[in-house]
Amino acid sequence: MNGYNFAYLDEQTKRMIRRAILKAVAIPGHQVPFGSREMPLPYGWGTGGIQVTASVLGADDTLKVIDQGADDTTNAVSIRRFFARTAGVATTTHTAEATVIQTRHRIPEQPLREDQILVYQVPQPEPLFKLEPSRAEARRMHGLAEYGLMHVKLYEDITRYGHVSISYDYPVMVGGRYLMSPSPIPAFDNPKMHMMPALQLFGAGREKRIYAIPPYTRVESLDFDDHPFRATRAPHACGLCGAEDSYLDEVVIDDKGGRLFVCSDTDHCETRRADGHKGTELAA
Amino acid sequence: MAYVAVKGGERAIDNAHRWLAEERRGNPEVADISPAQIAEQLGRSVDRVMAEGSLYDPSLAALAVKQAQGDLIEAAFLVRAYRTTLPRFAASVPVDTAEMTIKRRISAVFKDMPGGQLLGPTYDYTHRLLDFALEAGFTPPPLAELPAEAEGMPRIHDILGHEGLMEMDVPSDAEPFDITRAPMQFPAGRDARLQSLARGDEGFLLAMGYSTQRGWGGSHPFVGEIRVGTASVEIVPPELGFAIDIGDVELTECQMVNQFAGSKTQPPQFTRGYGLVFGHSERKSMAMALVDRALRAAELGEEITAPAQMQEFVIYHCDNIEATGFVEHLKLPHYVDFQSELETIRRMRADAEGEMMQEAAQ
Numbered sequence: 115m116n117g118y119n120f121a122y123l124d125e126q127t128k129r130m131i132r133r134a135i136l137k138a139v140a141i142p143g144h145q146v147p148f149g150s151r152e153m154p155l156p157y158g159w160g161t162g163g164i165q166v167t168a169s170v171l172g173a174d175d176t177l178k179v180i181d182q183g184a185d186d187t188t189n190a191v192s193i194r195r196f197f198a199r200t201a202g203v204a205t206t207t208h209t210a211e212a213t214v215i216q217t218r219h220r221i222p223e224q225p226l227r228e229d230q231i232l233v234y235q236v237p238q239p240e241p242l243f244k245l246e247p248s249r250a251e252a253r254r255m256h257g258l259a260e261y262g263l264m265h266v267k268l269y270e271d272i273t274r275y276g277h278v279s280i281s282y283d284y285p286v287m288v289g290g291r292y293l294m295s296p297s298p299i300p301a302f303d304n305p306k307m308h309m310m311p312a313l314q315l316f317g318a319g320r321e322k323r324i325y326a327i328p329p330y331t332r333v334e335s336l337d338f339d340d341h342p343f344r345a346t347r348a349p350h351a352c353g354l355c356g357a358e359d360s361y362l363d364e365v366v367i368d369d370k371g372g373r374l375f376v377c378s379d380t381d382h383c384e385t386r387r388a389d390g391h392k393g394t395e396l397a398a
Numbered sequence: 399m400a401y402v403a404v405k406g407g408e409r410a411i412d413n414a415h416r417w418l419a420e421e422r423r424g425n426p427e428v429a430d431i432s433p434a435q436i437a438e439q440l441g442r443s444v445d446r447v448m449a450e451g452s453l454y455d456p457s458l459a460a461l462a463v464k465q466a467q468g469d470l471i472e473a474a475f476l477v478r479a480y481r482t483t484l485p486r487f488a489a490s491v492p493v494d495t496a497e498m499t500i501k502r503r504i505s506a507v508f509k510d511m512p513g514g515q516l517l518g519p520t521y522d523y524t525h526r527l528l529d530f531a532l533e534a535g536f537t538p539p540p541l542a543e544l545p546a547e548a549e550g551m552p553r554i555h556d557i558l559g560h561e562g563l564m565e566m567d568v569p570s571d572a573e574p575f576d577i578t579r580a581p582m583q584f585p586a587g588r589d590a591r592l593q594s595l596a597r598g599d600e601g602f603l604l605a606m607g608y609s610t611q612r613g614w615g616g617s618h619p620f621v622g623e624i625r626v627g628t629a630s631v632e633i634v635p636p637e638l639g640f641a642i643d644i645g646d647v648e649l650t651e652c653q654m655v656n657q658f659a660g661s662k663t664q665p666p667q668f669t670r671g672y673g674l675v676f677g678h679s680e681r682k683s684m685a686m687a688l689v690d691r692a693l694r695a696a697e698l699g700e701e702i703t704a705p706a707q708m709q710e711f712v713i714y715h716c717d718n719i720e721a722t723g724f725v726e727h728l729k730l731p732h733y734v735d736f737q738s739e740l741e742t743i744r745r746m747r748a749d750a751e752g753e754m755m756q757e758a759a760q
Contacts, residue, residue, distance in 0.1 A: 118483070147581035152482035156475065157723030159730065182734045189730050191407040219734045237724070248710055250584040275746055281738035300738040320720045322581035346741050363733050364740065378734055 121168040121201040127151055131169040131324070135315060138326035143288025144256070145239050150322040160193055160218060161319030163235035167197065167216045170231055170315070176204045178212035183220035183361065183378035190218070209381050219282075221303040223360050223382040226312035228329060234297045236318040239325060241285045241295040261293045264336060272341055281346070287334045288327055296333075302345045302361050307333040350375040353395030355386035422467050433460035445648075445677025446470050450718060451477025452578075452597040453484075454647050454676050471599075471718050478719055482578070488633040489574060491641055495651050495674075496553050498627035502678075505554055506621040507655060513551030518626060519678075554623035554653055555670060564655070564668045584710050591693055591713060592686075596674060598716030600682045606706045606716075607688030615692045615704030619671065622655035626678050650675050654687035661699050669698060 119125065127149075134148035153161040171177065177197055181190035185207040193216060194205050206212050209222040218235040226232060242252045245263045255261070264285055271279045278284075284301035288294045296304055297316060307314065307327060314327040327333060337343040348362045353374045360382055362375040374395055377383035387396070423430070437444055437460035447459040451474040459477055466472035502518025505511060519542075558564040575590040582590060595603060610616055628648050632641040652673035660666035671691025673683035692706040693713075705711050715721060 124483075124485075147583070149579045149581060152478045152578075152719070154479040156726065157720045158725075158727030159723060161723075182731045186407045187731050188407045188411060191411060195408070218730075219732070237727070248584075249714075250710065276749055277745070279742060279746070281742040282735040298732075298735050300734055302738070320724055346738070346745070348737065348741055361734070362737070364737055378737070 118200055120173070121171050121197065122154075123151065123165065123168045127165075128169040131165055134324045135166065135169065135326060138315070138324050139313070139328050141292075142327055142331050143286075143292030143294040143325060145318075145323040145325045147322055148324050150319045153319065155192070155196065157320035158237060159189060160216070160235040162317030162321075162324070163216050163218070163233050163319075164193060164196065164317070165319055166315050166317035166324060167214060167233050168201070170233070171197065171201055171203060171214060173201070173203065175213045176206050176211055177201075178206050178209065178215045178381075179217075180215065180220060180222070180379075180381075181218040182363070183222070183382075184380040186380065207381050208385070209379075219298050219300075220361070220378060221299055221306045223357075223377070223379045224385075225306075226310060228311040230312040232310075232312050232314045234299075234314065234316045236295065236297045236316045236321075236323075238283075239295055239316065239318040239321050239323040241293050256292060259291065264293060268336060268338070272338070277341065277344070278337075284343075285336050287332075287336060289331050290334075293336075294325065294327075294333075300347075300361060301335065301343075302347050304333070304335045304343070305345055309333075348375050352377045352383060352386075352393050354393040355383045355391045355396075356393040357383070357386060357391070422465070431464060433457060433464050436460040436463050442678065443468070443470055443473075445675075445679055446600060446682075447473045447477055449676040449679060449682060450474035450597055450599065451481065452676075453477050453481040471722050475719050475722070486576075486579070488635065490631045490633050490644075493629045493631060493647075493649070495625065495629055495649065496551070496556070498551075498625060498629045498649065498651075500551055500625055500627040502626040503551055503623065504621070505623045507554065507623075508557075511552075511554070511557060520680075551625070553625075554655075558622075558655075558668065562667065565658075565670060582713060584713075585696065586709055586713060588690075588694070588697075591709065592672065592674070592690060594713045594716060595686045595689060596676075598686070599718035599721070600679070600685070602716050602718065602721075603685040603689055604681060606692075606712060607685035609704065610688050610692050610706045615695065615702075615707040617671070617688070617691050618657040619688055619691065620655045621684065622653040622670070624650065624652045624680055624683065626650045626680070648677050650677065650679050650683040652680070652683035652687040654684070654691055656691050658698060669694070 130149055134146045138144065138146045150162065151165060153164055155161055155164065177194065179185065179190045179194040181187040184190065197203055198205055209215065209224045212230065214231045214233060215222065216233040216235065221232065240249060240252050242255060242264065245267060246252045246255065268278050271277070280301065282300045283295055283298040284304055286294050286296050286304060286307065296307060309330050309332065311329050313329055316325045335343040348364060350362060351358045352360060352362060354376050357377055360377045360379060363378045365374045365376060367374050437456045440463065443463050444456050444459045447462055447470055448454055448456065451459060458480065459473065462473035462476040463470070465476060500516060502520060503513065503516045505515065555564045559566050575587055577590055577593045628646045630643045630646050632643050634641050654671035655668045656671060658667055658669040669691065671687040673686030673690065675683045675686065689706055689712060693709055695702050695707040702708060
């Protein structure tokens with residue numbers, strides 16, 4: 115685009131962000147403060163993810179952007195357009211074809227490869243913020259690996275409800291050292307982070323933090339021996355493709371309690387349908 | 399009902415923005431407003447956008463006000479997003495507000511002082527009665543009488559400083575922190591805090607400053623001085639080695655004077671809170687000065703008990719571009735998270751129901 119550098123950010127800024135990314139990769143799960151820039155999109159709408167994507171994107175990359183697992187949600191459309199406009203890169207909706215995938219709230223169903231990078235948009239990088247609002251204090255707790263507070267929170271959940279009540283943004287331990295927010299993905303997606311072949315990068319623009327999970331890193335959802343972590347999904351099959359193992363969106367179809375459950379990962383669902391899979395609600 | 403996967407986000411966005419442009423223009427029979435009119439006649443809006451957008455450029459700010467339909471936070475956001483693309487080529491030498499061309503200068507602590515009180519263009523003492531004459535079109539009144547030859551107007555703390563009653567600034571040659579280039583760390587230095595406050599939201603700072611007056615971290619303030627005027631900005635290019643003037647900015651500066659009981663190392667003296675804002679904004683500069691003083695609690699050995707004294711609370715939440723983005727992001731789809739919450743709450747209800755039935759059976 116005229117008047118702007120490739121992928122919007124100037125090269126000095128990209129260099130600064132790449133240095134933060136390298137540090138983040140070197141210390142998996144540790145939040146690295148960085149000089150987050152003001153972006154032409156609002157804070158809270160993916161400015162961290164956009165800055166990370168802009169810094170790792172090359173002219174021959176193919177970009178996929180999803181929000182809630184879908185390529186056609188308005189904010190995903192807006193961010194994809196932003197990069198098509200400022201970087202002129204190829205875009206795709208197919209998980210397998212993408213080299214860089216920017217996501218909000220989901221990990222694609224299809225397993226990712228070593229030659230792919232998954233960039234998460236992160237609203238709140240500090241996993242302890244509900245327990246300790248001061249970032250200065252939370253930073254100290256990370257330094258000392260003092261995570262008892264979070265274990266107590268999980269324990270209290272179990273005594274009150276019989277199980278942990280966190281259903282998304284479920285805290286994980288990375289490489290056995292740092293407590294990390296996986297961003298608000300459903301707990302269902304947490305196991306996909308473990309030993310993932312792709313590089314996972316996390317950008318929080320407003321909070322000015324970057325963190326990372328290098329390929330093949332241990333990522334464990336916090337739990338107890340007698341209360342192991344459980345990933346849950348709606349107990350249905352996708353109405354369109356029949357998938358019984360994908361994460362589902364619940365769509366309200368009338369005002370009488372009628373519901374349709376469909377894959378939240380739109381590319382996964384379309385690919386399965388193209389392969390001949392059929393759900394019970396698919397119009398003939 | 400057959401389910402239709404929601405497609406066409408791109409078309410919806412394009413149409414929404416076309417509709418927005420139409421609504422922005424309003425009734426085409428009414429004359430279009432020009433940025434020059436906004437800059438000239440809605441100066442206080444433009445000033446606020448320059449301050450919170452942290453870019454001194456009245457014509458760009460006026461354009462932003464027009465583009466944002468007068469939504470000043472949206473306008474400040476436009477200005478910020480533009481500002482971030484500009485190279486930072488120098489830091490100015492400290493602006494000398496003692497040498498400002500003053501259009502307004504008042505003090506609440508001395509009846510008179512060198513340079514005197516100069517009311518200038520102020521809403522103070524206007525009666526807030528709607529002026530229906532403005533509706534009909536405006537005829538300028540006779541020009542205001544200008545003060546006779548302005549004498550020097552030393553700043554109030556320079557006057558009090560001679561007696562040692564006022565804490566004085568310690569000059570520093572250190573490179574100032576730049577909150578637009580480096581992430582904030584806590585405890586934050588006063589340079590970083592003042593930068594954040596200077597572009598912080600006027601409403602937020604007003605409320606925080608107000609809270610200190612109502613007992614939440616009170617600091618017994620007096621307006622030492624407010625001055626509004628034009629100051630020149632100078633930089634020292636390394637290749638020249640001396641200062642050159644690169645332009646003028648209009649500024650509002652507030653020096654708030656506060657009691658201080660003294661400590662083991664310092665005798666009792668007055669301390670100061672400082673406010674400096676682009677353009678003419680007394681409310682913002684006063685609120686900023688109150689909050690600046692409250693945030694110095696730790697440095698002055700005062701107990702931190704109120705929100706206005708808490709650095710993380712004030713600095714992290716005073717930026718309206720960050721705040722509006724994050725509050726408004728709740729409009730974005732959250733189906734996935736909501737779905738996981740639905741499953742969790744259904745499971746919890748099923749568990750609770752099971753227990754109740756068990757109890758009933760016993």
